[in-house]
Amino acid sequence: VVGTGRSLPPSPPFFPLQSRPGPPPTVASTEGEEGEPFSHSGLQLEGPITAIRVRVNSFNIVGLQVRYGKVWSDYVSGKLGDLEEIFLHPGESVIEVSGSYSNYLKTLNFVTDEGRFLSFGKDTGVIFYAVPLDPNTVL
Template sequence: MFSLLFFALLCATCLAKPGLVHFSYSRAVGGGSGSSFSSEGQGRITAVRVWEISNAYITGIQLRYDYVWSQKLGRSYGSAKEMVLFDNEVITQVSGKYHSNYIYQVIFVTSRGRSLMVGQPYQRSFNFYPTHPEAELRLLSGRYNGNGITSLGAHWGVVFMDQSNSTDNSP
């Protein structure tokens, strides 16, 4: 009986393989009124666009996954500020400012130390980052009303590149 229990425990330990998938969530900040949103797309985030009302708050955000832009989160107002990521560059931090009614500033920081800062430094600060050192921004979620983004949260994960598409023919 003891041998059977030891064998079952050994099998369960081998199957668990801790650390293979690393996801984390940065809890949303802001008032949270309006409709909920979540970005979605296939592949890595390769660019970001942000709209704002000048000297006011963030009205919309859009992410590009590989070569396809996601739906706008919120609304576009005026011209967008945009950052296109380099090959193998990822978003490692999202920061900014918020008040009870809107997100007033958003800052995207990359693995190369570049950043896109849009909006006004007004009220409370937030700082989103992954819990795993190899994780990157995978999607944004939150809420918006007819005017702008009212809350924002970040979802992080480690992206494992598919080795089956490699052009390296070495054994």
């Protein structure tokens, strides 16, 4: 899967990563159970984001895994749905993350410093948007 080539949507409200209001969205369970919040805190020490796997069904983002350097995070959540995988180019970085949620995560969008817009899921729900807090840094 490669970037869709779509132009970026109008900017939704800006929320730095540390101060997004309300509880974090969760990845939906495919077994009908409530999703669980998760964190990849500390994995950034393995290196920058180099690949992303997202599992989607007709309604939600149901699974997520991120590769930091050469190390994959634990896979989070459900096993049903289509698995989509994106590899960043050498030296490419994620500079923005946006998406939408209602009870569960609906959409995940990643923008890279090479101008690629990588989109997973369906646009519906409350929009969120995150960029690095410090200038000249990446996510």
